[in-house]
Amino acid sequence: MKSLDRTYETLTLEEATPGVVVLTLNRPDRYNAMTNQMFVELERAALDLDQEDDLRAVVLTGAGMAFCGGYDLADADGLADLGAIQMLNQQERAARSLVSVRSIRVPVIAAVNGPAAGGGLALALQADIRLGSPEAKFNAAFVKIGLTAGDLGTSWLLTRLVGPAVTSDICFTGRMVYAEEAARIGLVNSVSEPGKLMEDALELAGQMVANSPGGVQLSKKALQANMEIGSYAAALELENRGQALLTRSTDMPEALAAFKEKRKPVFKGE
Template sequence: MSPDLLTQAFETLELDEPSPGTVVVRLNRPDRLNAMNNTMFDELERVALGLNDRDGCRVVILTGAGRAFCAGFDLADAEHLADLGAMGMLDQQELAARSMLAIRSMRQPTIAAVNGAATGGGLALSLACDLRIAAPAAQFNTAFVKIGLSSGDLGTSWLLTRLCGPAVASELGFTGRMVLAEEAVTIRLVNSVSAEGALMDDCLALAAQIVANSPGGVQMSKRALQMNMEVGSFAAAIELENRGQALLTRGTDMPEALAAFKEKRPPRFTGT
């Protein structure tokens, strides 16, 4: 992968490539529990769009520096929100929402390594990822209703309902109560909980399993899984799947996989 993005200096983020094809994006405001501000929204969008253009980037892990994943919008910057006009507040919302959309729209699978609190916008950020692995200290809440706002923010109402079901999403959205790591597994909010100190190792191991597969196959799988959450019929889902499979058989990875099977060797995928 071209190193330019990895060597750029960001005010609120740190980037690292611990293994070929796997990029870690770390929220880096630990003194503020990685709370979001407009600079972070802008940098998240720019990094997501930049990594999306890198063929060598195969998996992205998103995590937080220090003891929190992300404490949501920084309330120290929130006092002016009530003074914004309607269009000014819409601009503010769209700035924040673009960062979530950019992350969710990445062609690479994204893993949220939730190392601590993920509240409000932090929960939304974890939901925007494809997979969520939690540390024992992870905790989640919608938080919005605690400060007079709606849980319909930054995609939370759409994603939380599809992950946990409407009844659980309604309870969490109306109460803003805290969900600890073990409960998060039972309500399908996270995929798994790591042992103490093992979160990043588990995420890197999961990333390695993904990187070992065909880049095109993984990317088309992500597209089908996401898009078919939004279509209205089985027939439409099948149509989308058919197009993806037809495209993939025109590349080099499927013939390589068949040849590797016959020759009893690991496949050498290129994504071309």
């Protein structure tokens, strides 16, 4: 993959298995806290990965002991001095980078290996699936520093994931949600055994890779788009178009032939 040739200061990219790229936030000495440099690089990496024909899944994680500690407060001192338009540009830069991760056409699995605070929580929410280590913990730290939890998609995504009442509790108190509770309320899909987080994430990605690339990608499109649609009829219309499109691909006939011949299908995503 050509996108793996690019070097970054705050990230690393590695193809762990064919079609599966691990994107690692790489500022372990700062708990992988976000900077403007990271926002720019994260957007660039996501856009590049999205252009890779052979990409099938992305695993997003953090180096060291943390997933992401949120915005680096060492860079926050000057925010209050920015003009209104400058601050809007700053906010849009950050939001654009996270949206680019959510918009990658293949599944994104967040392997949350430690604290995910503030913007780190928001980043984890961009993933389609979240797996946690026993050390994973989450908080909407915004109110702790005089900001709103309506930041970087958190108010929209978290509410749809765990419900409005639980979201209100988490966001108004700024309290920590530890791994066991995160699994119970659906913030993470599961908590891995100690030391097995990446193994579990790559195993899950492998299960996705085994399926039709087009089927998985259009499933993601339908799931995301229908979160924004308030009509059952509109959702059905979107689903109908996706199914009609996929019956024109080579993967569906291959799947049927493989079933009849009692063999594994060989999908091409064409």
